[in-house]
Amino acid sequence: MNPVVALTVAGSDSGGGAGLQADLHTFAAFGVHGTSAVTAVTVQNTVGVTGVHEIPPPLVADQIRVVVEDMRPGAVKTGMLASAPIIEAIGAAFRRHGIGRGGSVPLVLDPVCASMHGDPLLRADALSALRGLFAAATVVTPNLDETALLVGTRDQRDAARALLALGPAYALVKGGHGDGPRSRDLLTDGTTELWLDAARIDTGNTHGSGDTLAAAITARLAGGDSLPDAVAAAKRYVTRAVATSYSVGSGHGPVGHPPASDPVAPPGPAGPGSEAGAAPAAVGAS
Numbered sequence: 475m476n477p478v479v480a481l482t483v484a485g486s487d488s489g490g491g492a493g494l495q496a497d498l499h500t501f502a503a504f505g506v507h508g509t510s511a512v513t514a515v516t517v518q519n520t521v522g523v524t525g526v527h528e529i530p531p532p533l534v535a536d537q538i539r540v541v542v543e544d545m546r547p548g549a550v551k552t553g554m555l556a557s558a559p560i561i562e563a564i565g566a567a568f569r570r571h572g573i574g575r576g577g578s579v580p581l582v583l584d585p586v587c588a589s590m591h592g593d594p595l596l597r598a599d600a601l602s603a604l605r606g607l608f609a610a611a612t613v614v615t616p617n618l619d620e621t622a623l624l625v626g627t628r629d630q631r632d633a634a635r636a637l638l639a640l641g642p643a644y645a646l647v648k649g650g651h652g653d654g655p656r657s658r659d660l661l662t663d664g665t666t667e668l669w670l671d672a673a674r675i676d677t678g679n680t681h682g683s684g685d686t687l688a689a690a691i692t693a694r695l696a697g698g699d700s701l702p703d704a705v706a707a708a709k710r711y712v713t714r715a716v717a718t719s720y721s722v723g724s725g726h727g728p729v730g731h732p733p734a735s736d737p738v739a740p741p742g743p744a745g746p747g748s749e750a751g752a753a754p755a756a757v758g759a760s
């Protein structure tokens with residue numbers, strides 16, 4: 475039986491906690507075969523990012539092409555995209571291969587702008603190119619620092635409204651950077667609003683939490699979940715990931731990647747894959 479396949483288009487974190495390394499750990503935890511198109515190599519550890527080497531845009535597009543032609547991922551995720559030329563090459567590749575809205579493969583767009591240490595992972599002149607990719611996304615998953623940069627607000631509802639105006643089917647505005655006792659994320663398609671709520675775990679070891687949440691959504695979408703079901707499963711997973719985080723190095727340690735308690739089911743007779751932008755349903759996470 476063919477495995478479910480997911481693709482991440484992301485940067486490498488040499489420290490192993492975030493970026494495509496976190497994505498591949500997460501895909502594996504859900505029992506999904508992970509593939510990757512590398513956008514940039516970062517020189518990074520638990521303390522910070524000291525260097526970035528961008529991959530030439532045609533090489534990024536070629537990685538996407540060979541994976542899609544050979545293995546047909548059930549869903550795609552983007553993380554660190556680094557520069558406007560790389561984003562434009564990715565956008566063209568997605569259109570060519572039917573990835574994102576308008577195509578048949580759901581797209582989870584995590585608009586990574588900086589590391590948790592505040593080191594830039596996207597060139598300042600690439601913000602408008604990144605916004606331009608939003609219309610292709612099934613869901614965009616910014617944190618509050620990213621909503622401030624992208625749409626000028628840290629209010630979760632206002633940010634979601636402004637993000638949806640850029641064209642994605644759903645906005646998931648994460649609240650991990652708040653400081654209350656709960657870690658609350660807002661999922662909305664403009665009609666239905668869903669708060670995903672969990673107790674905030676008292677730890678500084680949250681490196682890779684955002685990548686892990688978006689990768690878990692991608693894994694579940696690849697297995698055929700609706701978007702709200704995928705987000706609910708991913709929230710449960712990232713909460714366990716933060717709970718199993720650990721210290722390594724002298725800075726912020728990574729989240730853990732325990733096996734998912736609800737792994738992706740192998741494809742049935744109809745095969746994996748869901749409609750990009752499926753209808754919302756009432757879900758909750760605790």
Ligand SMILES: Nc1ncnc2c1ncn2[C@@H]1O[C@H](COP(=O)(O)OP(=O)(O)OP(=O)(O)O)[C@@H](O)[C@H]1O
Pocket residue numbers: 492588589590616617618648649650651657658659672673674675676677680681682683684685686687709712713716
């Ligand atoms: N201390 C915590 N306890 C529980 N959940 C958390 C905690 N920190 C983050 N989360 C959850 O982890 C997910 C990622 O959120 P966050 O806002 O940290 O993303 P991010 O900033 O993009 O992550 P990264 O650190 O990878 O850049 C969200 O679901 C958030 O609610």
Ligand SMILES: Cc1ncc(CO)c(N)n1
Pocket residue numbers: 484485486487492493494516518553554586588589590595681682683684685
């Ligand atoms: C390569 C990479 N992607 C994403 C993040 C954000 O977690 C990071 N720190 N590094």
